[in-house]
Amino acid sequence: MERTLNKDAVACIGKTITVKGWVNSRRDHGGLIFIDIRDHTGILQLTIQPESGETFKLAEGLRDEFVIAATGEVKERADDLKNKNIETGGIELFVKELIILNKSETPPIQVNSQQTINEESRLKYRYLDLRRPKMQQMLRHRAEMYRRMHAYMDERDFIEVTTPILANSSPEGARDFLIPSRMHPGKFYALPQAPQQFKQLLMVGGVPRYYQIAPVFRDEDPRADRLYGEFYQLDIEMSFVEDGEEVRTLMEPLIENLVTDFAHKKLLFEKTPRIPFEEAMDTYGSDKPDLRYGMKLVDLSASLKDCGFGVFTNAIKEGGVVKAIRVENGDSLSRSQIDNFTEKAKREGAGGMPYMTVENGVATSSIAKFFKEDELKDITAKMEAKDGDLIVFGSDKRAVVNKVLGALRIQFANHFELRDPNVIALCWIVDFPFYEWDEKNKKIDFGHNPFSMPKGGLDALNVEDKLSIYADQYDMVMNGYEICSGGVRNHNPDVLYEVFNILGFDKAYVEEKFGGMLNAFKFGAPPHAGCAFGVDRMLMELVGEDNIREVVAFPKNGSGMDLMMNSPTSIEDAQLKELGVKKI
């Protein structure tokens, strides 16, 4: 007699085996009882006959989700009794001995049901939810992805180093989770928003290739593609790298392989394209474009600068642009659907949503009367529009138009179901501007990460137009989701001082704020670069989920609560006192 998993029972015909698992369902025929026993490998039918005496009596009392062990002989079923729908449908276990290892109350959510269950209930009873085959598969998918990541990095001589979870509050970026220090009342640790500083210090510490699948913590509002509180990154960093392209070419085969070999999906591009940030913004209205569909933004300013439509000409006169996207077969949209899209456009900052449809080879609409015939022809030609297409315009400052049309592009793609779930489009967004114009405060500010290396180093910082400086920084985008962010780091103290000096911060400020890292850089920091992949988000897209909580065992809900464990919780006064924390 040996212990066997359900799926392995198929190979045990004629043998006596023991299986253990949960009661998935019970079919009691009065004189004959069938039990489907479930483990993580699937379902196996147990057959209990009245001749088994005590065992039969025990089986009559079984209910869903009881935990049982059954011992008996595996027999092949007669041909007409085989169930082709399940893997073990050709056999059954004739039970001689049955042990109830634990009972179960009637479960609040049905494990064996196909019904979609309210997420709130699923999270409250996550341990039941996790018993469902789909969730079991998810957990195993995740483990398999981790395994591949470890193997890939190990093969390339990266070593895994764990970095502190009790770390420091960081000045940039998201809101911190703070941990009061008992030994230093009034002082706090912070949970790391990324292992960024530690991994750079590892480079200084002579570790040339580091990686870690690291938990990171951010106290920001969640979204469907953004977990609350904590998530995981495949975090890597390598020394003696001065060009981000080296990191990109090293890492992209891993991701491409995960797409084809792990997720069994098609890569849209044989060679993952590099798209400069500004081109992405201009062409797709987004720094994380979904490239599975077209609908590129086309600049029509040159054609329309003298047209009769004041909305357009005024925008151009004030230094703005007129751009448009072509929605294939978009004239099938109803008036109210158009109104819905118009609402969306307005929410993104547009004044309205002018549009034309194409009939008999030329654009037309209620606003067509403002345009000369050759202007309409020009629009049609530049948009490469065919009969039945919808042309949607945006006119304003360039940034506003890009934002509006970029958002509409996504909305139209959703509506017309242009996102092929079996295809993965990867791209790298490169050349992020180092500085950006802050419209609110009317001054220049850091575009993204002040610690990445300006392209061209110290010399490049001397240019007149600081907005023309680029950072050697890059994001990887998968089907419209940012799944990786990285950069060549600024390892040179002089460059770091100058980068801040341009914004008016002096040496003393930099030293006070970033002294720890700056000190290290004074003692022979090698040039280095790296990146971090969002593991959860990548897995979500690879397995075709549209909510990131579906690929996490125990996610928090939208208001940051764990409904199962009831966290966060209140704390005893005595405990607060010990930590030197005053109650509000």
Place this chain on the structure above:
RNA sequence: GGGCUUGUGGUGUAGAGGCCUAACAUGCCUCCCUGUCACGGAGGAGAUCGCCGGUUCGAAUCCGGUCAAGCCCGCCA
């Protein structure tokens, strides 16, 4: 912080001023059943329709507020 959507037996849904003493499916309980596989059959229990207030002769249904959830904006690498 703001916007949109949703809230009805344990679970998933229907009902959209009087057909509601709230329907259906599933689950649960009792009984019957020796080849089912989401077994089947008979019977039964289970819901103050998220909460508070208002309109009305009459509210699950309309209105106001409130709470909760999901999505989005803000925020966030």
